[in-house]
Amino acid sequence: MENINFVLSGLGGQGILFMTKLLAQSAVNKGLKILVAETHGMAQRGGSVVSHLRVGGVRGSLVRAGSAHILLALEENEAYRNIPFLAKGGKLYANAPKTSFPRKEVRPYLEKIGIECRSIPASDIAVKLAAPMSTNLALLGFFSAFQEGPISYDELKETIAQVSPDRFREINLKVFDKGFEGGSE
Amino acid sequence: MKQKEIFLGNGAIALGLLEAGCQVVTSYPGTPSSEILPEVVRLIKSAGLNTYVEWSTNEKVAFDNAFAAAVSGKRAACCMKQVGLNVAADSLMSAAYIGTTGGFVIISCDDPGPHSSQTEQDTRLMARFAKVPVLDPSSPEEARQMVGVAFDLSEEFQVPVIVRPAIRVCHARENLTWGGLKNNDQKASFEKNPGRWAATPRFRFILHGELNRKLKEIGRRFEKLDPFNFHDLKSGEKYPLGILAGGVPYSVVRDILSDEDRKDIPVLKMCAPHPFPEGLAKEFMSACEKVLVIEETDTVIEYFLRDREKVLGRFSGHIPSEGELVPEVIYGLINKTLEELQMKGLSSEGHESAIELVKGLELPIRKPTLCPGCPHRASFFAIRKARPKAIFTSDIGCYTLGINLGGVDTCLDMGAGITMASGFYHSFAHDQVEQPIVATIGDSTFYHSGPAGLLNAVYNDSRFILVILDNQTTAMTGMQPTPGLGIRADGTKGKTIPLERVVAGCGVDFIETVDPYDLKAMVKLIKKAAEYTSDPAGGVAVIIARHPCVIAYREEAIPQKKEIVVTEDCVECNFCHDWFECPALYKDPDLERTAVDQTLCAQCGVCLEICPKGAIIEA
Ligand code: SF4
Numbered sequence: 001m002e003n004i005n006f007v008l009s010g011l012g013g014q015g016i017l018f019m020t021k022l023l024a025q026s027a028v029n030k031g032l033k034i035l036v037a038e039t040h041g042m043a044q045r046g047g048s049v050v051s052h053l054r055v056g057g058v059r060g061s062l063v064r065a066g067s068a069h070i071l072l073a074l075e076e077n078e079a080y081r082n083i084p085f086l087a088k089g090g091k092l093y094a095n096a097p098k099t100s101f102p103r104k105e106v107r108p109y110l111e112k113i114g115i116e117c118r119s120i121p122a123s124d125i126a127v128k129l130a131a132p133m134s135t136n137l138a139l140l141g142f143f144s145a146f147q148e149g150p151i152s153y154d155e156l157k158e159t160i161a162q163v164s165p166d167r168f169r170e171i172n173l174k175v176f177d178k179g180f181e182g183g184s185e
Numbered sequence: 186m187k188q189k190e191i192f193l194g195n196g197a198i199a200l201g202l203l204e205a206g207c208q209v210v211t212s213y214p215g216t217p218s219s220e221i222l223p224e225v226v227r228l229i230k231s232a233g234l235n236t237y238v239e240w241s242t243n244e245k246v247a248f249d250n251a252f253a254a255a256v257s258g259k260r261a262a263c264c265m266k267q268v269g270l271n272v273a274a275d276s277l278m279s280a281a282y283i284g285t286t287g288g289f290v291i292i293s294c295d296d297p298g299p300h301s302s303q304t305e306q307d308t309r310l311m312a313r314f315a316k317v318p319v320l321d322p323s324s325p326e327e328a329r330q331m332v333g334v335a336f337d338l339s340e341e342f343q344v345p346v347i348v349r350p351a352i353r354v355c356h357a358r359e360n361l362t363w364g365g366l367k368n369n370d371q372k373a374s375f376e377k378n379p380g381r382w383a384a385t386p387r388f389r390f391i392l393h394g395e396l397n398r399k400l401k402e403i404g405r406r407f408e409k410l411d412p413f414n415f416h417d418l419k420s421g422e423k424y425p426l427g428i429l430a431g432g433v434p435y436s437v438v439r440d441i442l443s444d445e446d447r448k449d450i451p452v453l454k455m456c457a458p459h460p461f462p463e464g465l466a467k468e469f470m471s472a473c474e475k476v477l478v479i480e481e482t483d484t485v486i487e488y489f490l491r492d493r494e495k496v497l498g499r500f501s502g503h504i505p506s507e508g509e510l511v512p513e514v515i516y517g518l519i520n521k522t523l524e525e526l527q528m529k530g531l532s533s534e535g536h537e538s539a540i541e542l543v544k545g546l547e548l549p550i551r552k553p554t555l556c557p558g559c560p561h562r563a564s565f566f567a568i569r570k571a572r573p574k575a576i577f578t579s580d581i582g583c584y585t586l587g588i589n590l591g592g593v594d595t596c597l598d599m600g601a602g603i604t605m606a607s608g609f610y611h612s613f614a615h616d617q618v619e620q621p622i623v624a625t626i627g628d629s630t631f632y633h634s635g636p637a638g639l640l641n642a643v644y645n646d647s648r649f650i651l652v653i654l655d656n657q658t659t660a661m662t663g664m665q666p667t668p669g670l671g672i673r674a675d676g677t678k679g680k681t682i683p684l685e686r687v688v689a690g691c692g693v694d695f696i697e698t699v700d701p702y703d704l705k706a707m708v709k710l711i712k713k714a715a716e717y718t719s720d721p722a723g724g725v726a727v728i729i730a731r732h733p734c735v736i737a738y739r740e741e742a743i744p745q746k747k748e749i750v751v752t753e754d755c756v757e758c759n760f761c762h763d764w765f766e767c768p769a770l771y772k773d774p775d776l777e778r779t780a781v782d783q784t785l786c787a788q789c790g791v792c793l794e795i796c797p798k799g800a801i802i803e804a
Pocket residue numbers: 045554555556558559560561583584656660661734735736737
């Protein structure tokens with residue numbers, strides 16, 4: 001298999017680390033090699049948070065700018081901020097309004113390098129299910145509907161069941177599925 | 186039984202320590218090293234080991250405790266961040282001469298960037314300064330292996346060995362196979378030998394000579410320290426360009442060369458750079474016309490390479506001297522060098538235009554802020570309100586973010602909130618000027634390096650208010666316990682040493698405690714403290730602002746939740762944003778006034794006191 005580079009972005013407190021863990025664990029569960037790079041410390045206090053996930057036989061944990069196949073953004077501005085990471089033909093999934101995303105200034109560039117953009121109001125989904133802290137799972141569910149990259153919907157779902165703390169398992173799966181439905185429409 | 190598990194780099198280091206039979210692990214938390222000790226604790230619990238662990242009060246204390254264990258023949262390690270090693274530098278310099286009997290490994294984690302530190306200093310330089318061997322891992326798995334090698338070297342040569350993982354190792358995650366951890370039953374024994382363990386200067390001269398001989402020998406060992414030091418030259422072949430790289434940049438260089446299928450560029454990996462493997466470097470240099478040296482963050486390898494004509498690096502301006510060498514930077518500088526040497530370039534992907542594009546979007550700058558409900562926000566607000574003209578000296582921790590609220594004017598290093606306050610006091614008093622000064626320091630930082638400065642301030646009759654921001658945890662680095670809590674690293678009970686007792690022991694007579702959520706009471710108390718500091722019979726006044734961190738104590742920190750709304754009385758004066766900066770209060774462009782983001786709001790209710798127009802009310 002070819003190496004796949006993910007960049008996950010958002011704000012401190014949005015659960016970027018958990019989302020990265022779910023993808024990484026799913027990859028490992030099916031016998032793939034992974035490397036992750038995380039943000040800890042000062043930036044976690046509400047700043048921009050990015051984590052990188054590389055699946056395949058690589059050595060460095062950081063994704064090089066211009067080489068991410070998949071960018072998952074939990075916040076619209078953090079999606080734009082990380083556009084330079086995207087490789088030609090990459091995919092961008094964002095928690096953002098369906099119609100106005102991406103803003104017009106970035107469209108020519110994204111079109112030029114062949115980026116497909118998909119967005120869903122993931123926060124609204126999470127809030128509606130009374131789990132405002134689970135925007136990450138809604139976006140992940142949405143992403144899983146497009147069968148992009150090495151990890152499937154079923155594999156992610158299994159990992160969520162595996163690693164969620166008991167009291168959050170049910171709601172986590174519910175939010176994930178709602179996101180998935182949003183992507184399957 | 187072996188199992189597979191995704192480990193944090195710091196977890197891989199913890200695993201390496203225990204696999205090597207390390208019996209004593211000490212640490213003081215600091216990004217990016219903080220998770221090593223908690224991971225050790227997790228592993229010893231799961232494997233039922235008897236390893237001794239402690240959160241020490243500071244890095245020097247951690248160093249000395251582990252050192253003594255090693256002198257008694259046990260395998261011991263201390264873990265800290267790079268600037269923590271500065272605190273332990275006094276011990277390190279001396280320990281290099283004296284040496285150990287058991288294995289002694291110092292894990293000092295570097296922070297190129299810097300992401301969460303005061304400096305980008307390179308621990309490898311510290312190793313050279315102290316004359317001890319240093320290993321520089323390029324991945325979590327390699328860090329794990331290196332810890333074992335470091336112990337073997339340390340024991341064989343009776344010398345401390347440093348392992349310096351950089352942040353991209355510490356905070357990487359990798360899938361590792363592990364299992365079968367066992368206790369090391371090496372017993373403590375101490376053979377008296379004052380000539381060595383308490384050496385006087387005359388003996389130090391002799392020990393220095395011995396250390397130099399050890400280093401020569403270890404340097405020879407490093408010539409062949411596969412897989413940490415090796416090159417891939419084909420014998421007899423000559424190359425226009427070779428790359429010499431160590432640590433994390435080595436991994437990046439390897440990825441780039443393999444992505445680009447560049448077999449024409451040989452690489453010398455040097456992850457054990459000191460004592461310098463002179464012969465290995467010479468061999469590589471003689472096969473290459475030019476050698477690009479890529480190391481983080483300073484010039485350790487480059488410094489040792491004598492043939493300046495051939496070397497392209499920081500001295501020649503080919504490598505930036507500050508900032509992290511992230512993959513795109515390394516990619517760019519390899520490409521530039523290829524161009525300069527008129528060799529075939531890399532297949533540049535041109536994300537540069539995207540960087541320009543993003544710059545033009547004027548995206549909101551997301552600076553880190555104190556959490557919603559953070560008690561420090563309340564403290565800073567009260568301090569500024571009560572002493573608006575004061576100089577605010579501060580310290581290292583979450584509360585350094587008080588800078589956003591105008592409550593932090595200085596931040597030098599651990600403990601300097603207090604020592605700079607006394608320095609400012611004497612500087613102004615020298616001119617007969619009464620300058621108000623309010624110092625802030627966190628509870629953990631106070632235990633780390635507060636008392637010596639406070640004692641000095643009292644002894645020398647400085648006058649200032651010290652507010653100890655006691656949130657009952659070491660918040661910034663991930664909620665480690667403090668001596669004030671009496672909980673130890675493994676969760677067992679230790680003796681509680683209240684701040685009040687330590688402060689009193691430093692000779693302070695004005696010690697009062699307040700809950701900063703009660704803004705009015707805190708403002709009043711600060712004013713009272715100010716009177717005490719200007720009273721001829723007064724002195725340093727200490728206020729302990731005690732309220733638990735809302736992240737560490739989710740349930741208890743906010744006993745009475747209050748739902749907050751902002752009414753139409755808001756005139757958009759910006760006061761709450763400039764002075765209070767709660768992330769849950771935002772300017773709503775549609776309403777044309779401030780509003781509350783209910784998903785962020787912690788319902789602490791502190792903001793009810795702050796709006797000059799009374800527009801922030803309970804729903
Ligand atoms: S972690 Fe605790 S101390 Fe740090 S900013 Fe948040 S609430 Fe404040």
